[in-house]
Amino acid sequence: MKLIDRFRVNLILATDNKFGISREGVIPWNISEDMQFFRTKTSAKPPGHINVLIVGRKTWEQMGSPIEMSNGRKIIVMTLHPERIENPGVMAARTKEEIADILLRFTETINCIWVCGGKEIYKMFMSSGDFNNIYWNKIESDFGCDNRVFLVESVFETDSSEFVVDKKTGKIVELIYYRMPEP
Ligand SMILES: NC(=O)c1ccc[n+]([C@@H]2O[C@H](COP(=O)([O-])OP(=O)(O)OC[C@H]3O[C@@H](n4cnc5c(N)ncnc54)[C@H](OP(=O)(O)O)[C@@H]3O)[C@@H](O)[C@H]2O)c1
DSSP states (O other): OOGGGTSOEEEEEEEOTTOEEEBTTBOSOOOHHHHHHHHHHHHOOOTTEEEEEEEEHHHHHHSOOGGGGOSSEEEEEEOSOGGGOOOTTEEEESSHHHHHHHHHHOOSEEEEEEEOOOHHHHHHHHHTTOOSEEEEEEESSOOOOSEEOOOOGGGOEEEEEEEEEOTTTOOEEEEEEEEOOOO
16 A cells, blocks of 8 residues: 555655764754755645654654644654543544545645654655655765664765854754655
């Protein structure tokens, strides 16, 4: 069962230059431009539509306020223990089949599904080829991550790049915006 048979599915992630997404359970950088990119991409939709964000339970716990996730975005948290997700603002799913069931229950028109990690969730969609595109922001610095997602750089094209400040370390780093070419 593939979600791309019915919906547009995009993955979105930021890594350091060793494909790291987190260190000791947290993202070891704080780059406003990257966060703004995430917000803009996952919120963009035509009037009367919604976007759905799929996240692993640990990522969800770090996403902070549900208010942050308003603006026409709905969240599905992947967990083996849906009964532990007590937030009424989100839905929980154990499998991709359960995600599909939830999506079919929405009465609003779904514009796009955004797969927002972490590692196992990206892997689930990548390994089955169940995505239309991957938006990958690469930070050209080594943050010593212990949680990595492997990507084949040659299949991406560069959208743009800029030098930005990482507020956690105060370092200036290059941020490269990649995505896959589409037919
Ligand atoms: N740099 C980035 O772009 C980026 C993106 C996303 C996340 N992150 C960061 O990465 C860290 C967390 O990532 P993570 O990879 O450790 O964890 P995660 O994927 O966010 O969450 C792991 C949890 O998801 C659930 N899960 C995983 N695979 C599942 C499956 N096949 N079926 C059902 N449930 C499943 C399980 O929840 P239960 O234990 O409840 O069963 C598992 O413990 C955080 O620091 C987060 O901020 C970074």
